[in-house]
Amino acid sequence: xxxxxxxxxxxxxxxxxxxxxxxxxxxxxxxxxxxxxxxxxxxxxxxxxxxxxxxxxxxxxxxxxxxxxxxxxxxxxxxxxxxxxxxxxxxxxxxxxxxxxxxxxxxxxxxxxxxxxxxxxxxxxxxxxxxxxxxxxxxxxxxxxxxxxxxxxxxxxxxxxxxxxxxxxxxxxxxxxxxxxxxxxxxxxxxxxxxxxxxxxxxxxxxxxxxxxxxxxxxxxxxxxxxxxxxxxxxxxxxxxxxxxxxxxxxxxxxxxxxxxxxxx
Amino acid sequence: xxxxxxxxxxxxxxxxxxxxxxxxxxxxxxxxxxxxxxxxxxxxxxxxxxxxxxxxxxxxxxxxxxxxxxxxxxxxxxxxxxxxxxxxxxxxxxxxxxxxxxxxxxxxxxxxxxxxxxxxxxxxxxxxxxxxxxxxxxxxxxxxxxxxxxxxxxxxxxxxxxxxxxxxxxxxxxxxxxxxxxxxxxxxxxxxxxxxxxxxxxxxxxxxxxxxxxxxxxxxxxxxxxxxxxxxxxxxxxxxxxxxxxxxxxxxxxxxxxxxxxxxxxxxxxxxxxxxxxxxxxxxxxxxxxxxxxxxxxxxxxxxxxxxxxxxxxxxxxxxxxxxxxxxxxxxxxxxxxxxxxxxxxxxxxxxxxxxxxxxxxxxxxxxxxxxxxxxxxxxxxxxxxxxxxxxxxxxxxx
Numbered sequence: 227x228x229x230x231x232x233x234x235x236x237x238x239x240x241x242x243x244x245x246x247x248x249x250x251x252x253x254x255x256x257x258x259x260x261x262x263x264x265x266x267x268x269x270x271x272x273x274x275x276x277x278x279x280x281x282x283x284x285x286x287x288x289x290x291x292x293x294x295x296x297x298x299x300x301x302x303x304x305x306x307x308x309x310x311x312x313x314x315x316x317x318x319x320x321x322x323x324x325x326x327x328x329x330x331x332x333x334x335x336x337x338x339x340x341x342x343x344x345x346x347x348x349x350x351x352x353x354x355x356x357x358x359x360x361x362x363x364x365x366x367x368x369x370x371x372x373x374x375x376x377x378x379x380x381x382x383x384x385x386x387x388x389x390x391x392x393x394x395x396x397x398x399x400x401x402x403x404x405x406x407x408x409x410x411x412x413x414x415x416x417x418x419x420x421x422x423x424x425x426x427x428x429x430x431x432x433x434x435x436x437x438x439x440x441x442x443x444x445x446x447x448x449x450x451x452x453x454x455x456x457x458x459x460x461x462x463x464x465x466x467x468x469x470x471x472x473x474x475x476x477x478x479x480x481x482x483x484x485x486x487x488x489x490x491x
Numbered sequence: 492x493x494x495x496x497x498x499x500x501x502x503x504x505x506x507x508x509x510x511x512x513x514x515x516x517x518x519x520x521x522x523x524x525x526x527x528x529x530x531x532x533x534x535x536x537x538x539x540x541x542x543x544x545x546x547x548x549x550x551x552x553x554x555x556x557x558x559x560x561x562x563x564x565x566x567x568x569x570x571x572x573x574x575x576x577x578x579x580x581x582x583x584x585x586x587x588x589x590x591x592x593x594x595x596x597x598x599x600x601x602x603x604x605x606x607x608x609x610x611x612x613x614x615x616x617x618x619x620x621x622x623x624x625x626x627x628x629x630x631x632x633x634x635x636x637x638x639x640x641x642x643x644x645x646x647x648x649x650x651x652x653x654x655x656x657x658x659x660x661x662x663x664x665x666x667x668x669x670x671x672x673x674x675x676x677x678x679x680x681x682x683x684x685x686x687x688x689x690x691x692x693x694x695x696x697x698x699x700x701x702x703x704x705x706x707x708x709x710x711x712x713x714x715x716x717x718x719x720x721x722x723x724x725x726x727x728x729x730x731x732x733x734x735x736x737x738x739x740x741x742x743x744x745x746x747x748x749x750x751x752x753x754x755x756x757x758x759x760x761x762x763x764x765x766x767x768x769x770x771x772x773x774x775x776x777x778x779x780x781x782x783x784x785x786x787x788x789x790x791x792x793x794x795x796x797x798x799x800x801x802x803x804x805x806x807x808x809x810x811x812x813x814x815x816x817x818x819x820x821x822x823x824x825x826x827x828x829x830x831x832x833x834x835x836x837x838x839x840x841x842x843x844x845x846x847x848x849x850x851x852x853x854x855x856x857x858x859x860x861x862x863x864x865x866x867x868x869x870x871x872x873x874x875x876x877x878x879x880x881x882x883x884x885x886x887x888x889x890x
Contacts, residue, residue: 310872345879
């Protein structure tokens with residue numbers, strides 16, 4: 227049996243997926259990224275390899291593809307592919323009917339339109355600023371003295387939404403502190419934060435050409451409050467994936483490894 | 492590929508506005524004339540006794556001081572040049588000639604002037620109005636402006652010879668450089684080019700910022716070297732692209748694009764060779780200044796030209812060079828807050844895609860963009876989509 231690997235070296239989390247010759251997932255790992263992407267990828271690969279009986283090391287993989295911001299630093303990878311292409315492929319093999327993705331990662335937001343074969347039709351991506359990304363949520367949750375899950379749950383209990391005007395993570399934090407100081411309900415502020423990020427996603431989704439169905443990938447896809455807000459602003463149904471949405475980049479990379487590994491035999 | 496013999500030498504010249512060749516020419520008593528726009532015809536600044544230096548701000552870090560004077564809503568390129576002037580980076584200049592082409596760049600030059608950031612005794616700044624149309628009236632106006640705000644001040648302040656003979660000499664000097672750059676650039680048309688977009692950008696950029704006569708020898712040697720240079724056996728890039736848009740005075744941006752898999756085969760941006768490094772053909776019937784100005788109006792592909800003829804001409808020109816250099820896709824780029832390219836990029840993104848059928852990547856970018864991971868990801872994803880399209884084409888061909 228041959229195994230194929232995909233390693234998504236993200237700015238905040240490193241993800242790794244190993245699939246078999248039929249494309250079934252046999253191992254998956256999500257780990258907090260360290261400062262050095264080589265070490266992060268090495269750790270994730272070791273852990274994933276440990277989940278497969280027939281593998282002793284990442285060198286035993288028939289083909290390995292790196293993706294994510296540290297994609298060219300993944301040890302033993304035969305090649306690297308952009309996370310945009312990998313997320314598209316990951317979603318395609320998971321839910322072939324979904325034709326659009328909003329990927330909210332640690333430091334960027336992307337809108338991706340997917341072709342019938344899982345390749346990218348079009349994409350849009352935010353610029354340097356980390357507004358509306360995982361980092362933004364982390365700083366907001368920190369201001370609320372909550373975990374990300376608690377923050378998400380809180381936002382869904384709101385009956386009203388208090389708009390947040392600042393998109394910059396630093397300024398938004400001061401705005402939130404001022405609102406809390408004014409005695410505004412915490413859940414309504416939280417809902418406002420979710421809405422402001424959803425609007426940011428709206429821009430990326432529209433730029434990429436999202437029409438009817440869309441799915442969320444990346445770590446922030448697990449934020450149910452955000453999902454609800456995105457459904458509201460985009461007026462489309464957000465499709466839930468059968469596989470952890472945070473693994474989509476690594477899964478797509480593994481699928482590319484399977485395709486390329488089969489061709490290069 | 493084996494490294495070009497003089498690449499490192501040319502790269503070093505780009506590390507400082509006041510580079511080795513500029514200093515050498517000034518020691519010989521020549522005047523360094525700064526310019527900030529393509530629409531100041533270079534031959535007018537390369538008359539006997541002077542040479543042109545197109546201003547840029549290599550190795551830019553923070554641009555806080557420039558931003559203080561110009562606000563954060565203006566072009567980073569203009570702010571970076573002001574920052575460099577405040578740091579004292581243009582003290583070597585004897586004059587700056589600025590067209591009223593771009594209001595943002597003019598604010599930058601005004602700041603240099605008002606704050607006395609260049610302190611040579613006879614240093615002066617002149618502003619000239621340049622046309623937004625390309626008809627005969629525009630040409631007459633252009634000629635008049637160049638005469639009154641460029642040639643005459645050079646003669647009055649520094650006693651420069653502005654005769655037709657002197658202008659012809661300057662044109663011939665530029666033509667020699669242009670012939671060399673064109674010959675070198677033609678290697679990008681090969682199926683497997685023997686020069687990269689980065690290498691070419693370095694050579695071409697040097698011709699805008701150094702005394703031209705001092706570059707000829709090394710450019711000739713490079714041209715000869717390219718005649719026998721062997722390409723890599725296996726192409727290391729995923730697609731060929733033409734880069735279009737506002738000024739790129741940092742070859743490392745081209746390097747970053749190429750590292751992401753897109754070989755830059757055509758350079759339709761300010762500081763590029765298309766157009767601008769072709770020969771200026773002169774006749775004996777008409778005065779030389781008018782002929783130079785006409786050539787620059789014809790060459791002008793800046794979206795500042797707002798007449799319909801020019802707008803269509805720009806699209807057709809991009810189509811023409813994309814075909815000539817076999818580009819599979821176009822990258823339209825602009826420095827953030829560039830007014831002209833902001834509009835052009837938005838419309839061209841759709842027109843070149845929908846009407847001309849090119850895959851187009853559209854980006855606005857900071858002045859220093861080499862280290863942008865997001866930009867790198869965008870380019871790589873664009874290349875990957877081009878590769879898929881290429882495969883589909885091949886499959887259809889086989890079917």
